[in-house]
Amino acid sequence: MVIGMRFHIEVLHPNRCIGCYNCVYACSRHLYNAVDVNRTAVFVRETGSLENPYHVIACRFCKDPECVKACPQEALSALPEGGISLTPAKCEGCKTYDCVHACKLGALAIDFKAKIPSPIVCDRCGDCAKFCPHNVFKYEEMKE
Amino acid sequence: MRKMRERILYIDLTEQSTKVVEGGELFKKYLGGPGVGSKLLLEECPPRVDPFSPEAPVIFTVGALTAVFPCMVKAFAFFKSPLTGNLGESHAGGHLATALTLAGYGAVVVKGAAEKPSVLRISDEEVKLEQASSLWGVSTFQVEKTLRGSPEGMRSVVSIGRAGENLVYYAGALVDRYHHFGRLGLGAVLGSKKLKALQVTGTRERPLKKADEAKALYEEFHRKIVEGEVMAKYHNLGTPENLLVLNEMGALPTRNFQKPRFEGVEKISGDVYAEAFLRRKISCPGCPVACIHVARLAVPFAPEHEKARREIFTEEFQVPYNYEPMYALGSNLEISDPEGLLRLIFLCEYHALDAMIAGNVLAWATEAYEKGLVSREDSLGVVPRWGDWESYARMLENIVETRNPFYAKLAQGVKAAAEKYGGLDFAMNLGKNGPAGYMTGPAFIVGGLVGARHSHLSNAGYSVDQRALKKPLTPREMAERLVAEENWLYVLYSLGACYFSRRVYTEEAVVKALKAEGVETTVEELKALGRKIFHNLYKFKLQEGFRPSFKDVPGRFFEGETSLGKLEPSQVEEILSHYVKLRRREGLKLVPEEKMLMDLLAPKKSRGEET
Ligand code: SF4
Numbered sequence: 001m002v003i004g005m006r007f008h009i010e011v012l013h014p015n016r017c018i019g020c021y022n023c024v025y026a027c028s029r030h031l032y033n034a035v036d037v038n039r040t041a042v043f044v045r046e047t048g049s050l051e052n053p054y055h056v057i058a059c060r061f062c063k064d065p066e067c068v069k070a071c072p073q074e075a076l077s078a079l080p081e082g083g084i085s086l087t088p089a090k091c092e093g094c095k096t097y098d099c100v101h102a103c104k105l106g107a108l109a110i111d112f113k114a115k116i117p118s119p120i121v122c123d124r125c126g127d128c129a130k131f132c133p134h135n136v137f138k139y140e141e142m143k144e
Numbered sequence: 145m146r147k148m149r150e151r152i153l154y155i156d157l158t159e160q161s162t163k164v165v166e167g168g169e170l171f172k173k174y175l176g177g178p179g180v181g182s183k184l185l186l187e188e189c190p191p192r193v194d195p196f197s198p199e200a201p202v203i204f205t206v207g208a209l210t211a212v213f214p215c216m217v218k219a220f221a222f223f224k225s226p227l228t229g230n231l232g233e234s235h236a237g238g239h240l241a242t243a244l245t246l247a248g249y250g251a252v253v254v255k256g257a258a259e260k261p262s263v264l265r266i267s268d269e270e271v272k273l274e275q276a277s278s279l280w281g282v283s284t285f286q287v288e289k290t291l292r293g294s295p296e297g298m299r300s301v302v303s304i305g306r307a308g309e310n311l312v313y314y315a316g317a318l319v320d321r322y323h324h325f326g327r328l329g330l331g332a333v334l335g336s337k338k339l340k341a342l343q344v345t346g347t348r349e350r351p352l353k354k355a356d357e358a359k360a361l362y363e364e365f366h367r368k369i370v371e372g373e374v375m376a377k378y379h380n381l382g383t384p385e386n387l388l389v390l391n392e393m394g395a396l397p398t399r400n401f402q403k404p405r406f407e408g409v410e411k412i413s414g415d416v417y418a419e420a421f422l423r424r425k426i427s428c429p430g431c432p433v434a435c436i437h438v439a440r441l442a443v444p445f446a447p448e449h450e451k452a453r454r455e456i457f458t459e460e461f462q463v464p465y466n467y468e469p470m471y472a473l474g475s476n477l478e479i480s481d482p483e484g485l486l487r488l489i490f491l492c493e494y495h496a497l498d499a500m501i502a503g504n505v506l507a508w509a510t511e512a513y514e515k516g517l518v519s520r521e522d523s524l525g526v527v528p529r530w531g532d533w534e535s536y537a538r539m540l541e542n543i544v545e546t547r548n549p550f551y552a553k554l555a556q557g558v559k560a561a562a563e564k565y566g567g568l569d570f571a572m573n574l575g576k577n578g579p580a581g582y583m584t585g586p587a588f589i590v591g592g593l594v595g596a597r598h599s600h601l602s603n604a605g606y607s608v609d610q611r612a613l614k615k616p617l618t619p620r621e622m623a624e625r626l627v628a629e630e631n632w633l634y635v636l637y638s639l640g641a642c643y644f645s646r647r648v649y650t651e652e653a654v655v656k657a658l659k660a661e662g663v664e665t666t667v668e669e670l671k672a673l674g675r676k677i678f679h680n681l682y683k684f685k686l687q688e689g690f691r692p693s694f695k696d697v698p699g700r701f702f703e704g705e706t707s708l709g710k711l712e713p714s715q716v717e718e719i720l721s722h723y724v725k726l727r728r729r730e731g732l733k734l735v736p737e738e739k740m741l742m743d744l745l746a747p748k749k750s751r752g753e754e755t
Contacts (some may be wrong), residue, residue, distance in 0.1 A: 018434040020427035021242075022366075025211065029362070033355035035211040035430075037246065037298050038347050046299070049289040050321040050426070051462055113349065133370050133432035 005141055007126035009058055012138040017054040019044065023128035023137070030127045031120065039111050041122035056136055059083060059107045059122040067119070070102035076119065081142065084121055091118040148248040148348060149176070149208070152184070155264065155271060157337055158198055158256030162271045171250055174677065175208040178233065179638035180251055181222040182680035185231075188253055191687050195224040195232070195329070196311065196336035198257035205251045206241040207640015210430075211350050212358060213657055214365050215645035217241055217428035219300075219319070220637065225328035227313040227501075227557050228576040230688035231681055232328040233597040237428040237436075238320035239300035239344075241640055246298050246346025258338040263291070267345040279340045280309060284318040284496045287341050297347030298429065305496035307544045308335035312555040314501040314578070318493065322426045322436045322464045326498045327577060328597065357660040365648055365657075370432050374647040378435040382425075383467035384414030386581075387475070393613075395583045395606075395707040398475045399530060400507035401572050404583045404705045408480025408531075416482055417465060426464070428642070435644060439463045441486045463490045471581030472503025477510070477536060484533030491537060495544045501557060504578035505543070506536050508558040508571050517566045522550035569699040574598050575692070585609035585708035587622045589701055590719045594692045595630060596681040601643050603630035609708055619715065623722035627730075631674035638677065679732050686733065694720055 021037065024044055028036040037044075045055040061082035068076045068084055075090035076099055093116040100108050100119065110117045129137035150171040154163045167180070174180045181203050188201040203222040210216050219240035225232030244252065247268045254264070258273060261280035265272040279287055287303035300320055307315035308331030315331030316324050325331070334340075352358040369375050377385055390396040391409045398406040410416075421439035442458035450457070463486050473479065473488040492499040510528040512518045520527065524547060526538045539551075546552040553561045558578070562571035572579055574592030580600035582588045591605020592598050600606055603626040611617065617625070636649055639657070649657070651667045658665055694717050702711050727734050 018425050018427040019429065020432050020434065021429035022214075022432050025430060028349070029352065029355070029359055032349065034349040034351040035242075035246075036349035037429075038296065039349065045294065046292060047294060049292050051285075051289075131366060131432070133434075 005126065006124040007129065007139045008061070008142050009122075009124065009126060009129050010060070010138045011056050011058050011136060013134075013136050014056040015053050016134045016136050017044065017056050018134050019050070019054050020133060022131040022133065023056070023058075026127035026131040030125050031123075036113075038109065039113060039120060040109070041107075041120050042128040043106070043109070045106075057105060057107050058128065058137070060105065061122075066102040066104075067099040067108055070098040072098065076121075083124070086119060086121045088116075088118060091116065093117040149206070149210075149245060149250045149350070151249050152251045152253060153249045153266070153271065154253045154255070155273075156256045157254065157258045157262070157264075157273060157339065160273055167250060171208070175635075175638040175673070176210070176250055177205050177207045177218070177220045177638040177640055178222075178634050178681065179673065179677045181205040181220050181233070182677055182684065184251060184253055185222040185684055186680060188255065189224055189684070192689075193224060195226040195229075195333055198337070199255065200224050200333065200336075202254045202330065202333055202337070203251060204240070204244065204254075206244050206249075208638060208663075209657060209661065210241045210245045210640040212352065212661065213362055214369055215431045215433070215642045215648065216640040217430045218637065218640055218642050219244065221317075221325050221330050223328075223330055223333045224688065226311070226332050227327075227329045228598065228690070230685040230690040231596055232330060232333065233681065234316070234325040234327055234330050235637065235643075236302075236317075236319040236323050236325045237431075237642065238323035239298055239429055240302060240319055242429050243298045243300040243344040243346040245350055246348050247344060248346070248348050254337070254339070257336065261338050261340050263340055264342045265345075266342065267297075268348050276340055281306065282340075283494050285321070285494065288318070288321045291341055291343045295345055297345050299346075300344045301341065302344075303341035303496070304331040304334050304339070305494060305544075307495040307497040308332050309340075310544060310546050310555070311335055312497060312544060312546070313557050313560075314498040316496050316498050318496045322438060322462075323428070324496075324498075327501070327599065329498075331496050352660070353662040354660050361657060361660055365653070366432065368648050369645065372648075375433055375644060378433050378644050381414035381418055382435055382437040384417055384437065384465060384470055386414075386467040387470060388413050388415075390471075390581065390583075391475075393584070393610075393707040394705055396475050397471060397572075397579075397581050397583050399478050400476060400511050400570055401579075401583065401700050402704055404707070406475035406478065406480075408478065409475060411480040412470060412474045412482050412485055420482065421465075421486065423462065431642065431645075433644065435466070436464050437466065439465050439486055441483065441490055461490055463493060465489055468580055469499035469503070472500040472578065473506075473536075474503075476503050476507050476581070477533075478530040479533050479536075480531065481533060488533055488536055488540065491540045495540075497540070497544060498578070500580065501578035502540060502543070504572055505554050505558055505561065506539060508561060508567065509539065509554060511570050512561075512565055512567045515567065518550060522548070524548060524551070572698055572700060573696075575690070575696070580606070582606035582609075583704065583706045585612060585706050586619075586711055586715045586719055587612070587617075587626060589697060589711075589716050590622070590723060591626050593697060593720065594626070594723055596678060596685065601633075603627075603633070609706075613707060619718040620722045622719050623726055626719075626723060627726050631671060631678055633674070634677040634681075635670045635674040638673070675730055679730070682727075682732055682734075692720065692724065692734070
């Protein structure tokens with residue numbers, strides 16, 4: 001995948017999901033050089049039985065993100081194009097994870113394997129969407 | 145972190161104890177999957193043990209590249225098969241391989257037996273055996289719902305149904321609702337251990353050794369799988385596409401292998417299901433293909449007080465369908481009612497019964513009944529009739545519950561049933577396993593007879609026949625292909641690959657993939673490894689008394705047409721003898737047929753001396 005490009009990504013057709021986890025694997029490969037279904041910025045959640053449709057979740061790049069407002073350390077900041085960035089030095093791994101709870105969609109997870117557990121921020125590489133074989137995501141390159 | 149994959153978890157159900165052992169060398173030498181599984185089976189399984197004895201182990205393994213590359217998704221089980229009396233080897237898709245990998249285990253060895261019905265929970269943090277009498281007798285579907293939850297991490301739920309509880313020799317285990325450990329009776333072995341279900345949850349990571357190489361390769365393989373021709377068939381109609389193709393070729397087993405074409409095939413074709421029943425497709429985590437096609441079976445019902453409006457409510461079931469059950473419970477029983485066929489597949493899912501062998505057994509029973517070998521009293525009043533799915537559904541229930549001596553025999557497979565009631569000639573089996581749906585020619589027959597797990601996927605004999613259709617092959621060439629294919633497939637399986645991806649993982653691709661994991665090897669070394677794995681699996685088979693013999697091929701195979709014409713017994717015999725020669729040249733101690741009897745007696749004698 002081309003490095004450095006950034007994408008607008010949207011989970012547009014979650015019911016098309018086949019549960020292949022390609023998006024999750026692609027994300028954790030990109031962020032952590034590993035396959036890890038917990039350390040990812042895109043989620044395929046199972047709900048009670050595999051008979052039910054998969055629940056696919058990714059950051060919606062809110063203009064006025066609640067996770068940002070929830071952080072007492074101001075470790076998260078809103079980006080003008082929507083979405084957030086993390087200032088790692090400010091995040092203390094506060095243990096209450098207010099940012100996670102503030103996102104009612106459940107699109108924010110904590111990297112519990114880091115020394116100081118901190119939120120995993122989507123960096124818009126687009127790999128989740130590119131590896132999805134069932135067009136669950138809508139994505140387009142962002143003009144800088 | 146890479147070491148995680150090399151840990152072996154030992155669980156003793158009787159003692160309720162566990163231990164974790166570093167398997168370093170074993171994994172280095174044998175990679176994973178059947179490589180590691182066959183060694184552990186030889187170590188852990190006492191020779192000639194009763195498959196239902198607590199001492200008989202069940203071993204699960206994952207591949208060396210599970211989750212690292214696409215289609216590296218299979219989990220492998222090794223045990224002593226109650227059906228064949230020798231090697232039990234079964235591969236399942238679903239979440240299990242990934243869940244075990246992310247829980248930090250490369251292999252799990254389960255021994256002993258629980259006292260009461262139990263559930264085994266395995267996660268990174270702990271291993272728990274919980275009593276679960278309330279789940280005994282409950283369907284596989286309900287168990288999946290009970291144990292799925294909303295997992296943090298990758299979770300797999302494996303469960304047995306009534307078939308396994310009642311020790312039906314070809315009971316399987318359902319994996320993550322749509323996948324299976326099928327064929328050789330893992331479900332019955334788990335049932336004998338009173339293990340109703342396993343729940344595995346993995347939350348760790350699987351690090352990439354050389355991340356940049358691995359990522360580039362992932363993309364290369366992904367493209368080949370998604371955009372290329374090699375796997376296109378599995379994406380679209382899926383394997384049900386085969387029904388029309390094989391019918392056209394004259395290779396679709398019909399009416400217990402009496403005919404190679406089915407008149408009603410158009411009514412149960414892949415297209416029919418795609419148009420009228422297909423509801424969704426399902427993938428294994430780590431595979432973009434979604435070869436599992438799930439049908440919606442809607443059965444009208446109305447509560448008592450709504451009798452008049454029966455048409456507006458349905459109870460709905462999701463039934464995964466693919467070619468093999470459709471041949472076994474469809475054309476081979478001459479069932480052309482697409483919904484009836486779905487219902488039979490549904491029953492096999494619900495009770496976790498191998499659908500192929502179930503169809504096989506019903507086909508034999510129908511002929512045995514027609515020929516007067518079994519009576520109406522035996523069948524408890526059910527008259528098996530070609531095409532009559534309702535009678536077959538009742539018979540399946542009777543088998544699952546082993547309702548009388550006749551059904552108890554059917555629960556042991558066609559060979560056992562025919563040994564008691566007669567009709568060995570049409571008791572369709574290869575190595576006591578139910579043959580797959582390919583009346584393609586002699587390589588299919590020999591392949592099934594000699595394959596380590598007696599599956600058409602062991603060595604793809606059917607595709608050797610198909611090749612011979614284009615350009616004739618000598619018996620020796622056919623034998624060579626069977627040997628080479630099975631050896632190589634064991635390399636792929638030891639990486640964790642799914643059979644369907646074999647055209648993606650060419651020799652060079654595998655060398656590159658392993659290199660990205662820091663394993664330097666050559667095609668020659670890998671081939672030697674595949675051979676070694678096959679030999680280890682055969683060591684177990686030979687130890688348990690198995691010898692491939694032409695005498696075990698049912699006469700029916702030579703009565704009807706195949707896509708390569710009517711077969712002469714000598715054709716099969718010739719390929720088999722070449723095969724045995726080739727394997728012996730490799731150093732496998734396969735005795736020729738004439739010495740077989742003596743050899744079979746010998747080990748028993750020496751065992752007698754020991755005791
Ligand atoms: S890649 Fe697409 S189809 Fe696969 S799990 Fe993710 S959203 Fe679902």
